[in-house]
Amino acid sequence: MPAISPKKPYRVGRSRTGLGLFATKPIKKGTKIVRYFGPLLDSRKKKDDAIENKYLFELNNRWTIDGSVRKNIARYINHACKPNAESDVNPRKRKVVIRAIKNIEPGEEINYDYGTDYFKAYLKPIGCKCDACEKKRKKQRAEARAERLRLKARAERKALKKAEKEAAKAEKKLAKHKLNGKAKHANGKPMNGHGGKAVADTVTGAKSGIFARARGKPAQESRASA
Ligand SMILES: [Zn+2]
Numbered sequence: 001m002p003a004i005s006p007k008k009p010y011r012v013g014r015s016r017t018g019l020g021l022f023a024t025k026p027i028k029k030g031t032k033i034v035r036y037f038g039p040l041l042d043s044r045k046k047k048d049d050a051i052e053n054k055y056l057f058e059l060n061n062r063w064t065i066d067g068s069v070r071k072n073i074a075r076y077i078n079h080a081c082k083p084n085a086e087s088d089v090n091p092r093k094r095k096v097v098i099r100a101i102k103n104i105e106p107g108e109e110i111n112y113d114y115g116t117d118y119f120k121a122y123l124k125p126i127g128c129k130c131d132a133c134e135k136k137r138k139k140q141r142a143e144a145r146a147e148r149l150r151l152k153a154r155a156e157r158k159a160l161k162k163a164e165k166e167a168a169k170a171e172k173k174l175a176k177h178k179l180n181g182k183a184k185h186a187n188g189k190p191m192n193g194h195g196g197k198a199v200a201d202t203v204t205g206a207k208s209g210i211f212a213r214a215r216g217k218p219a220q221e222s223r224a225s226a
Pocket residue numbers: 080081082128129130131132133134
């Protein structure tokens with residue numbers, strides 16, 4: 001990492017997308033933070049025009065700053081869609097300064113909007129990872145999750161209702177069945193005579209009958225023989 005004077009209100013540190021520039025002291029809105037600098041490239045020169053990297057800062061049709069040099073600390077500043085700084089371009093002087101557009105607190109990452117061309121070329125294809133876009137994605141994910149839960153709850157309510165309906169139907173059927181069974185019993189009662197008690201009576205009756213027959217046999221025989 002590059003050496004930065006401790007007098008400066010920033011340091012290079014880890015950010016969501018790699019490295020970034022972070023405030024180490026409060027930075028007041030409107031303050032110049034750091035200059036974006038590097039060799040000037042002239043689009044009229046074939047050699048200059050052939051240079052391609054992510055740190056090219058176009059000043060106008062002719063002049064571009066090649067900010068890929070290590071000494072250019074401003075190159076560590078990441079893009080944000082809702083930034084706390086801006087690039088202040090002076091094409092006549094061919095100078096770019098990064099300036100705070102909000103009060104920046106120590107620890108906060110410094111960022112500025114790289115502009116539509118850069119966004120379209122480099123960020124849109126991979127998805128912008130700035131706070132605003134992450135927040136937006138988080139919100140969208142939460143909304144999608146809530147929608148899924150809503151649909152699930154609705155499906156569960158529907159299934160419960162259906163199950164309740166079916167249970168009620170089954171209960172009704174069972175009640176009807178029971179009622180039919182009771183009716184049969186009721187019909188059978190007079191046929192059995194005394195119902196359950198009648199069975200016991202029949203058993204004892206049969207037993208007593210056997211005894212009676214056993215006891216009565218000789219009598220009968222004797223009666224027959226008599
Ligand atoms: Zn963004």
